[in-house]
Amino acid sequence: MTKNIKACIFDLDGVLVDTAKYHYLAWRELANSMGFDFTEKQNERLKGVSRMASLEILLSIGKVEKSDAEKLQLAATKNSRYVSLIEKMTPDEVLPGVISFLDELKAKGIRIALGSASKNAPMILERTNIGHYFEAISDGNIISKAKPDPEVFLTAATLLGVEPQACLVFEDAEAGVEAAIAGGMSVVGVGDKLILHRADIIIENFVGQSVDFVLALLYDKY
Numbered sequence: 001m002t003k004n005i006k007a008c009i010f011d012l013d014g015v016l017v018d019t020a021k022y023h024y025l026a027w028r029e030l031a032n033s034m035g036f037d038f039t040e041k042q043n044e045r046l047k048g049v050s051r052m053a054s055l056e057i058l059l060s061i062g063k064v065e066k067s068d069a070e071k072l073q074l075a076a077t078k079n080s081r082y083v084s085l086i087e088k089m090t091p092d093e094v095l096p097g098v099i100s101f102l103d104e105l106k107a108k109g110i111r112i113a114l115g116s117a118s119k120n121a122p123m124i125l126e127r128t129n130i131g132h133y134f135e136a137i138s139d140g141n142i143i144s145k146a147k148p149d150p151e152v153f154l155t156a157a158t159l160l161g162v163e164p165q166a167c168l169v170f171e172d173a174e175a176g177v178e179a180a181i182a183g184g185m186s187v188v189g190v191g192d193k194l195i196l197h198r199a200d201i202i203i204e205n206f207v208g209q210s211v212d213f214v215l216a217l218l219y220d221k222y
């Protein structure tokens with residue numbers, strides 16, 4: 001760890017935008033179509049997890065067995081429903097406080113990258129008009145190991161040319177916090193204190209947060 005953070009790597013779903021609700025809707029419809037229900041609490045287990053790994057969890061919750069070919073079909077069905085929802089996203093759906101935080105990072109010369117498990121990240125960035133903030137994009141289209149493996153964040157650091165110890169990850173999912181720790185990075189948990197207790201520091205959201213305040217909290221820990 002260092003007291004000189006040079007780059008911030010942001011998770012997408014649940015940190016910059018609230019697409020978790022669209023994932024939930026699409027997975028719940030899929031579960032219902034197979035004859036079982038899927039609760040919001042169970043949905044927590046899917047956050048930050050890849051599409052196929054999410055499907056495996058869903059099938060285990062419903063105690064349903066499917067062949068590999070059927071699984072591919074189910075994942076495709078869920079994704080097309082999800083895409084039909086995110087296609088309609090607008091810049092208004094960027095979570096409160098995020099834009100001013102990104103602007104402040106830019107002004108301070110701190111590098112910005114995306115570290116998301118989602119294969120749909122490019123479309124979400126485009127629809128919400130925040131793509132221009134990101135110097136590097138590490139997402140589900142270029143990585144092969146899902147969080148909690150650190151690949152997604154290490155790839156972002158490599159693309160930026162910044163050493164992992166000088167990177168600060170922002171994550172809303174337990175698997176993502178573990179991935180950042182495994183990558184030797186500092187991590188800010190965004191959201192629930194109980195779920196994200198392994199993060200270095202935790203913020204509820206970006207409302208009223210300043211970069212200086214977050215870095216001061218972090219540096220205080222070392």
Ligand code: B16
Nearest residue numbers: 012013047048051116117118119120
């Ligand atoms: P897709 P993140 C993750 O995004 C979501 O949290 C997770 O629920 C989803 O299954 C995963 O992306 C894959 O998404 O099906 O769009 O490729 O939180 O890492 O930005």
Ligand code: MG
Nearest residue numbers: 011013014172
């Ligand atoms: Mg997330």
